[in-house]
Amino acid sequence: MNLMNIGSLSYEEYENRTVAFHGCFSPGLLIGGFxxxxxxxxxPGGALYDVICESAKCLPDAVQLLTPCSIGNGxxxxxxxxxxxxxxxDKHTGDGIRVYLDTEKLQRWPEIRSWFLKLVPKHEQDTRLLMAQIKEAxxxxxSTKPVLIDVARFQKKKGKPISICPQCNEAYPGEHGSICRVxxxxLGYFSEADVLLPQKMLVA
Amino acid sequence: MNLMNIGSLSYEEYENRTVAFHGCFSPGLLIGGFxxxxxxxxxPGGALYDVICESAKCLPDAVQLLTPCSIGNGxxxxxxxxxxxxxxxDKHTGDGIRVYLDTEKLQRWPEIRSWFLKLVPKHEQDTRLLMAQIKEAxxxxxSTKPVLIDVARFQKKKGKPISICPQCNEAYPGEHGSICRVxxxxLGYFSEADVLLPQKMLVA
Known part of the structure; x- marks a missing residue:
């Protein structure tokens, strides 16, 4: 029996939910859970907390799985x-805590250190040992550090006007200017295609 | 009985999961679900799809709830x-489809139009009517449009070296330069505090 908890979940519940949500139980998600x-x-309890992730890899999914905070609710x-x-x-006072993976504490955990600092290629990594070391560690x-955040910088800007872009006819935040960013x-990221997927086969 | 489905979920399952994950069942999440x-x-089935959201509000949570794609798995x-x-x-070919809320189709749905274009203050909004119109619509x-994406631009950059920042002693992507972005x-976003939360009470 394993009595380890991660947030309000048992270790096994966290693993199962991670696989369902993220696709796999990765080293980053296990460390992120801790x-x-x-x-x-x-x-302290009783306050409303907002979260800032300093990495887009894995960590945000640990936050989304274990707290009410998501990327879509802001x-x-x-x-x-x-x-x-x-x-x-604390979203009102800005008082908070920063938790970080402390490179100075990795000397005792060679497999974690090799993975985290990318010292060995992925195919040479002993994933079972790595996950075992992370769980044991x-x-x-x-390490943690008390921090103070400038809450005004991250507050939602409400009530900003919406514009209709004269070129694409779609709605966008008016503050972006006279036309949308695409x-x-x-921030253009696509070209328009005439038909969906089969086009390549027709051309070939 | 309501036989409407959103993705692989019934309407009620989608509503319940949305409340658990996002905190509430919002207009943006319902439209996002559709x-x-x-x-x-x-x-077409059988391919692996990646997703790009053009908005950080609500929409990403609909994607995360209904697909294996998350912000943390990339x-x-x-x-x-x-x-x-x-x-x-398609993450290999770049063939895809763009789905967008079509402002030209909103004339028939005045409550959705008022909400989406922020034509009325939130406290004057009839949320029940709004949600009913969204569900009916x-x-x-x-509208949809076939698009082609430059997949190379969004592919994960693997194997990039990790550096230790000489100032904070934390690991960061070496390509960022000789010290980390903070x-x-x-990208500094906090000042260090001496002690956690109670400090304000002690000072007061």
Whole structure:
């Protein structure tokens, strides 16, 4: 019997939900689970917390699985910093805690260190040993730091006017300018195709 | 009895899962559900699809609830375009479909139009009528367009080296430069605090 808990879930429940949501139970999601768990245990209850992830890889899914914060409701945000760290903060006062994977604590855990710092190619990685070390290490590889966040910077901007783009005729945030960011050539990411998928086969 | 389905879920299952994951059953999540459902029905089976959301509001959670794509596994990406649209594309060929809320089709649905274009303040909004109109409209307010995506642009960059930042001693993507983006002052978002939350009470 395994009595380890991650957030409000048992280890097995967390593993099962992770596979269903994320597609697999990855090293990053297991460490992420311990990070979220540590943050939740470190914070006083009764406040509303928002979350900032410093990495888009794995970590955001641990937050979404273990808290009410999601990318779509805006209570979790991602900054492309690329550090494996997450900050929970009181959305009214900005008081919070930052939890991070502490490279100085990895000396005792060679398999975790090799994976995290990409010291060995993935096909040479002993995934079973890696997951076992992460499970055994738990919060031992993490550190925390009290932080203060400028809440105004991350608050939702409500009531901003919507415009209709004169080029594509779609709605977009008026503050972006006189046309939307796709028609302006700033964030275009597709070209229009005449027909769906079979086109390639017809051309070939 | 309600036989309407959204993706592989019944309407009621989708509503329940939405409340559990997102905190509430919002207009954006209901329309988002129909959008994902329409995309899935429009695409040939048997391929692996990645997703791009043009808005960070609500829509990404509909994708995460109804597909294996999440922000943390990288199969869903968000571009801050601010249009209510989502693109599903074959991750190998780039062939895909873009589904968008079509402003020209909103004339028949005044409550949806008022909400979507923010024509009335939220407290004057008739939320029950709004949700009823969205449910009745279903895919009638949506349009689709075949698109082609440059897949190379969105592929995961694997095997990039990790550096240790000489200032904070944390790991970060080496391609960011000689120090991490927080220490470089590019993406700093917190100041360090001496102690957690009670400090304010002690000072007061």
């Amino acid at each position: 990070m979220v768990d540590l943050a939740l245990r470190s914070l 209570w979790m945000k991602i900054l492309k910093i690329g550090r494996f760290a997450v900050t929970f903060y 738990g919060c031992d590889i993490l 028609c302006a050539g700033i | 959008m994902v459902d329409l995309a899935l029905r429009s695409l 199969w869903m990406k968000i571009l801050k375009i601010g249009r209510f649209a989502v693109t599903f594309y 279903g895919c009638d307010i949506l 220490c470089a002052g590019i």
